Amino acid sequence: MKVLLVGNGGREHALAGKLLESQKVRQIICVPGNSGTASMERCQNLPLRIDDFEGIGRFALVHNTSMVVVGPELPLALGITDYLKRQNIKVFGPNKEGAQIEASKSWAKSLMQEAGMPTAYAEVFTDATTAKAYVASQKAPIVVKADGLAAGKGVTVAATVEEAQAAIDDLFNNKCPLVVIEEYLTGEEVSVLALTDGLTIRPLLPAQDHKRIGEGDTGANTGGMGAYAPAPIATPALMERITQEILEPAIAALQKRGIDYRGVLYAGLMITPDGEPKVLEFNCRFGDPETQAILPLLETPLEDLLLACTQQRLAEQPPISWKQGVAACVVIAADGYPGDYQKGQVITGIEKAEELGATVFHAGTQMKNKQLVTDGGRVLAVTAIGENFEQALTQAYAAVDCIKFEGMYYRRDIGDRVRKQV
Numbered sequence: 001m002k003v004l005l006v007g008n009g010g011r012e013h014a015l016a017g018k019l020l021e022s023q024k025v026r027q028i029i030c031v032p033g034n035s036g037t038a039s040m041e042r043c044q045n046l047p048l049r050i051d052d053f054e055g056i057g058r059f060a061l062v063h064n065t066s067m068v069v070v071g072p073e074l075p076l077a078l079g080i081t082d083y084l085k086r087q088n089i090k091v092f093g094p095n096k097e098g099a100q101i102e103a104s105k106s107w108a109k110s111l112m113q114e115a116g117m118p119t120a121y122a123e124v125f126t127d128a129t130t131a132k133a134y135v136a137s138q139k140a141p142i143v144v145k146a147d148g149l150a151a152g153k154g155v156t157v158a159a160t161v162e163e164a165q166a167a168i169d170d171l172f173n174n175k176c177p178l179v180v181i182e183e184y185l186t187g188e189e190v191s192v193l194a195l196t197d198g199l200t201i202r203p204l205l206p207a208q209d210h211k212r213i214g215e216g217d218t219g220a221n222t223g224g225m226g227a228y229a230p231a232p233i234a235t236p237a238l239m240e241r242i243t244q245e246i247l248e249p250a251i252a253a254l255q256k257r258g259i260d261y262r263g264v265l266y267a268g269l270m271i272t273p274d275g276e277p278k279v280l281e282f283n284c285r286f287g288d289p290e291t292q293a294i295l296p297l298l299e300t301p302l303e304d305l306l307l308a309c310t311q312q313r314l315a316e317q318p319p320i321s322w323k324q325g326v327a328a329c330v331v332i333a334a335d336g337y338p339g340d341y342q343k344g345q346v347i348t349g350i351e352k353a354e355e356l357g358a359t360v361f362h363a364g365t366q367m368k369n370k371q372l373v374t375d376g377g378r379v380l381a382v383t384a385i386g387e388n389f390e391q392a393l394t395q396a397y398a399a400v401d402c403i404k405f406e407g408m409y410y411r412r413d414i415g416d417r418v419r420k421q422v
């Protein structure tokens, strides 16, 4: 099997690494990949842009690629799947219409409402005056969301009405055409990623990530500073409810709209204090860094699952099997991220970290003059597996301690919530 993998983050390094565990996967081509994917045997990078559908399609056809797996949301939202499918290329990832579940929060909310799914009450606005008047009639905290893709920067959880109104002005002034205003929910967040072929849906292990840059969940939002799986809050009984009340209705609602959705459906959930799962949002792709915590625990060959999704044969697959134990992932970032940061700092110690049994996924790295240097905000993701979270986290942090570069930053409190649980 030959797989073309689109993306260049830690998520794609983890996907490539898991796929290559199977000898059936003869070759992976990463577009554009990173220095992590470049360093693996049977894996090579192809320097195309992720929105160069023509280039990707041509390569996939000429090299007889078995399937294209799309990592990031942007090419999905731009219709890469529609483009490649017209050429009879198998694609793991929803089409443009399906990707709206992530790319348009108002579209997603109407789908949730249509499906009768538990989610925060919300209204959609097209102008600032009406939106601000609505907020004035509500209680704070209240949540203001940009409708479109915003790379994690489109949501304000406003503590006061004034803060919400400022966020509304900000969005409309920046040409955001639609704003969703949502009821504020409390509880604990969990990410449930599921594989689907458009008919059947199979959840993966639940994960929790750490969005904020600072310890104690403070400071700016980021792409994610760490993750662990399986998240204890999502017990098997709760996962059953999430599947029946959220995932399956989502697929049914997509079908009802005539959407053949094949890929990852990622539900970002709030588990309220009384234990009710409510949808905060859906994503149309693997999460980063959740994937770096989930996939190391996967035992079923990943290529079988992904291919089955593209061929609508997921129902025939045996139940997904997982390793015993838990996984924890700590993201190492460049000083200043998610604001401005420097690139080009020399990175050392990765081999030592891996000798301790951890896996180091590359995100923002590059080879320059035969040296590995930083090349992004989130630089590396370090994952360790253990019998329990105490073990996995101790090992992950021991590995992080081996790694050095100028201005390296990471949170020391990843997994603190679950650390003492057995």
Ligand SMILES: Nc1ncnc2c1ncn2[C@@H]1O[C@H](COP(=O)(O)OP(=O)(O)O)[C@@H](O)[C@H]1O
Pocket: 120, 143, 151, 152, 153, 154, 155, 157, 182, 183, 184, 185, 186, 189, 211, 268, 280, 281
């Ligand atoms: N209704 C809500 N109530 C409370 N917090 C929310 C609500 N919606 C979103 N949030 C918070 O904002 C974060 C980002 O919102 P989300 O809808 O996931 O958008 P995105 O990931 O696109 O930025 C969530 O992870 C959650 O912490």
Ligand SMILES: [Mg+2]
Pocket: 268, 281
């Ligand atoms: Mg989110």
